[in-house]
Amino acid sequence: MSDKTLTLNQFRTLRKDAWWKEPLLVVVVLGGFAIYATWAAFQNAHYYVAPYLSPFYSPCLAENCDHLTLPLVGSWWNLSPAFLILWVPGGFRATCYYYRKAYYRSFFLSPPACAVRDAAKNYSGESRFPFLLQNLHRYFFYLSIVILVFLWWDAILAFRFPEGFGMGVGTIVLIVNAFLLTLFSLSCNSCRHISGGYLNSFHSAPLRYKFWSFVSRLNLRHMEYAWVSLIWVALTDLYVRLLSMGVIHDLRFF
């Protein structure tokens, strides 16, 4: 037998598999998205090319917008209009139960993987400020639904070309974007609770039970919707940006 003074606490982990791969992948993809989204928001240019509006700038609320959706903010706003709305989807994803798992593991190493020791010595989880604010997730959900309505409106407007009704690759890109974000939003755990999860008796609320059952089915794939919608929304912005810069040209079906 080896040294009698050993304790299991001396081992950071006894796992032999490549447990570090998943957190590393999350750092690359989520970190990459955060950097791209921040850069795109600061650009304040190339976010609209008729009839496509980038989702990072939708709804466009400032008078200085290239494509004004609602004139809620006057000309005094001279920053990028993206900053007026990006905090909503940003807050929704930051407080999302799935993303919390992803970034607590990957960025906070708390824990980096199951049965691998936490990086921090002290831990209070979400019981104290600032992580106590994660409890506001449902409010971000409500606001995200409002944004989602505008994204669907943008997708409908993507059929309206300067010369009339039409459809291009960009139209499909915007429709898919709105669809994926709808799946992500409706599969949210707070939505599941609000739709009927708070009830103890479904029998007395058959409609809410149906809605809860529907959301529960979607919720099983919340993680997949989270990633696919995240990547697609960045690609949508990139597509509009490249069109606007003249780097690529939109393929028109009719």
Add this chain to the structure above:
Amino acid sequence: MAAQDVNMRVWRGDASGGGFKDYRIAAGEGMVVLDVIHAIQAQQANDLAVRWNCKAGKCGSCSAEINGKPRLMCMTRMNTFQPGETITVSPIKTFPIIRDLVTDVSYNYEKARQVPAFKPKPKEADGTRRMFQEDIDRVQEFHKCIECFLCQDVCHVIRDHNDNKKAFAGPRIFVRLAALEMHPLDANDRIDLIKEKAGIGYCNITKCCTEVCPEHIHITDNAIIPLKERVADRYYDPIAKLLGLFSQKNK
């Protein structure tokens, strides 16, 4: 198929310390890790302490960490490992070691004792209580728990921060609380306890409990998150409170 020799590295020791000891032993076809531990006990280390009972994944006794992953020894087949691989078996880390692979899991029972029991609602006018299938389906999942405490073992809140044990009940207890709290005929209110005494705020939903559950209970999504949302209803959602949404009277 003839038996093949396998390399096992088993934790030996007690509360004062210990270490890994290597064993090479024959493992036959269809054997699980618990079989091999029993073979070591029978042939090479008669004093090896191991807790087990049903050998069918239903009693929850033989929890251990195999190659560092919390698992039931009786449900881990030897043919899932690479030939020649050294397989490490250690006791579940979160609880004090009594000896070798046996730990003191009394923490879990102490926490369970703090949970107010089921309190039935008053009977209906005809003297009965009725439950409907759609209402019972949701809590049925929680009753599959075999109390192996692998979820408690893997939970980093107490695994890596022993001082949190006072303030945090752990995933197994949240499953129990969810089963009671969502029960259509239960009249007790445990929301304050879930927040304060059970410390649900400590959970940062990293889902390891769900990953290791041998009964595949969706601990995080179906028990912990719904409880967190119920706590949010009462403590962190002033608008819902103002409008009387999601409150007890609407349940």
